[in-house]
Amino acid sequence: MKYAILVYETEQDLANREMHMPAYNAYSQALADAGVMVGGAALHPSHTGTTIRLQNGQRNVQDGPYADTKEQLGGFFLIDVSDLDVALDWAARCPAASNCAVEVRPLL
Amino acid sequence: MxxxxxxxxxxxxxxxxxxxxxxxxxxxxxxxxxxxxxxxxxxxxxxxxxxxxxxxxxxxxxxxxxxxxxxxxxxxxxxxxxxxxxxxxxxxxxxxxxxxxxxxxERLKLLFICAHPAIDPAIHTPLMLQTVLGLNAAQIASVFLVAPATMSQRLVRAKTKIRDAGIAFELPEAAELPTRLAAVLEAIYAAYTNAWETIDGGDPRHQGLAEEAIWLVRLCIQLMPQAPEARGLLALMLYCEARREARRGQGAYIPLLQQNTQLWSQPMINEAERELAQAATFKQLGRFQLEAAIQSIHAQRAVTQQVNWEALALLYEGLIQLSPTLGAFVSQAAAIAKAKGLDQGLARLDALPIEPIKNYQPYWALKADLLKQLGRKSEAQQAYSRAIGLTEGFAIREFLLDQSSRLDE
Structure with a gap:
């Protein structure tokens, strides 16, 4: 089963990304060494996002994220493991789990 | 009221x-x-x-x-x-x-039912926490890092099995008793170790299920005063509990050997010593008595200011004979490194099969530490990275990051 580990970060974490890099590098390496890593990426902060809607044929383009929340999606890991229990074990090791939160979702 | x-x-x-x-x-x-x-x-x-x-x-x-x-x-x-x-x-x-x-x-029967061989061992502890302590599925799910809906289903399934398979609410026969009791104690210990591992940086007093586990084993002793392993398990948990306040300093992880023994709870250690001595009078050595004896040696540091590593290595040898867990192998390697030299400790680690240790954080943390002390910096760096990537919990991750950043000092 493939799962996405969605990494949520606080403003403060995003501002201190440099500081968290060694932990994330180690985490991502551990996923790779375990043979469960399928992919993933880190995202720029949500204010760099651009949101597009087509409403009644009209283009509506806005600066900023679709949902403006205090904690934002900072990136994701895609993993391939046997079941949700194992996915949760890996998610708990993600540095964001102790700093903010991670969400685990199965891929379609 | x-x-x-x-x-x-x-x-x-x-x-x-x-x-x-x-x-x-x-x-x-x-x-x-x-x-x-x-x-x-x-x-x-x-x-x-x-x-x-x-x-x-x-x-x-x-x-x-x-x-x-x-x-x-x-x-x-x-x-x-x-x-x-x-x-x-x-x-x-x-x-x-x-x-x-x-x-x-009838609680003793209930405890034995929860850890019945016909029930999936993975659900023994959750079942016990729910039926004996009344915790709800969501609380239990958090402790075992399982989705709440899944935990709820598993509990329901286990109870249905007890009912439909007609598992008897009876005490095991004498011949079966040791194995059946071992399963009960195992389940209680799982609740405790879980609590032990999940304590994290901010709050060293976060108890997890420690109190519940100790309550359960006390109940076992009360209902089965003649079971030395139950006393051994209580002693083991009390020795560990006694160190709670010393395990974190301002949120930072403090390894056992650097803990301030003044912060250890002497009354708890004394109670543990009494339980262990009482257990010994039955002359039936078991896994939990050995594990308690190991912690007893660590506890003596409060008095003697040193650790008897030779004795520890021997006790681990005995523990591995009775209960060959990954944790015991890794801890034995640590004791051997202290008692007989870093090389020998490392050799023990290297002799372990690769598949089970691949994602076992304590293995990589110990390996990194031994390699560092041996001056093998780049290998130590790799082992630290592996340990950090496998760490759940802020305080220990920070500790390992700090150790690894000091490799070049």
Whole structure:
């Protein structure tokens, strides 16, 4: 089963990304060494996002994220493991789990 | 005391007794819990109006029985159970018995049911936490890092199996007792180690299920005073518990050997020593007594200021014979590194098969430390990185990051 580990970060974490890099590098390496890593990426902060809607044929383009929340999606890991229990074990090791939160979702 | 508080206290003190008693008569753990849950709600409402009865526990039991019988009548699918209840003259208990019900203690049977060999070992501890302690599925799911809906399903499935497979609410026969008791203690220990591992940076007093696990093993001892391994397990948990305050300093992880022994709880250590000595009088050595003996050696540092590593290495050797867990192998390697030299400790680690240790954080953390002390920096760096990537919990991750950043000093 493939799962996405969605990494949520606080403003403060995003501002201190440099500081968290060694932990994330180690985490991502551990996923790779375990043979469960399928992919993933880190995202720029949500204010760099651009949101597009087509409403009644009209283009509506806005600066900023679709949902403006205090904690934002900072990136994701895609993993391939046997079941949700194992996915949760890996998610708990993600540095964001102790700093903010991670969400685990199965891929379609 | 107000009604709500009285009800809460009655339930906490007698929850397991009541569930065990009702379940033992019907084998239906889930229905027993439901009936008791209903009775609790009725108690809260009624006691606010008419006051707390003289014997709240008996009141809850009688009410639970009535609720159960009502439900059974309504659904008409539980004829067999209803018959059982009738046979036991439960259906016609007069109200007067609110004061005079004598409830036999069936909790030991309940503990053995929860850790029955026919039940998936992974669900033993959750089942015990729910039926004996009354924790809900969501609380248990958090502790075991499982989705709440999944945990709830697993608990339901296990209880259905107990009911449908007709697993008997009986004490194991003498011949079976050691294995069956081992499963019960194993399940209790799992609750404890879980609590131990999940304590994190911010709050060293975060108890997890430590108190619950200690309560459960005390219950075992109370119900089976002749079981040395139960005492061994209590001693083991008390030795570990005694160090709680010393495990973090301003949120930062402090390794065992650097802990300030002044912060260890001496009363808890003393109680652990007494339990271990008592266990030894039965002359049946077991895994938990050995593990407790290992912690006892660490505890002696508070007095002697040093650790007897040779003794530790020997005890681990014995532990591995009885219970060859990954944790025991890694801890033995650590003791050997201290007693006989870093190389020998590292050799022990390197001799372990790769598959089980691949994602085992303590292995990589120890390996990194030994390599660092041997001056093998780049290998140490890799091992640290692996350990950091496998670490759950802020304080230990920070500690390892700090250690790895000091490699070049």
């Amino acid at each position: 107000d009604a709500r508080r009285a009800a809460e206290l009655a339930v906490r003190n007698s929850y397991s007794r009541l569930v065990a008693y009702l379940a033992a008569q019907t084998r239906d753990v889930a229905a027993a819990e439901d009936a008791l849950g209903d009775a609790f709600l009725i108690a809260l409402k009624t006691w606010t109006e008419i006051g707390v009865p003289k014997n709240p526990e008996a009141w809850l039991l009688v009410t639970a029985r009535h609720r159960w019988i009502d439900t059974a009548r309504r659904t008409q699918v539980q004829d067999k159970i209803l018959n059982t209840l009738k046979l036991n003259e439960l259906a016609s208990q007069p109200e007067a018995s609110f004061d005079g019900v004598n409830i036999p203690d």
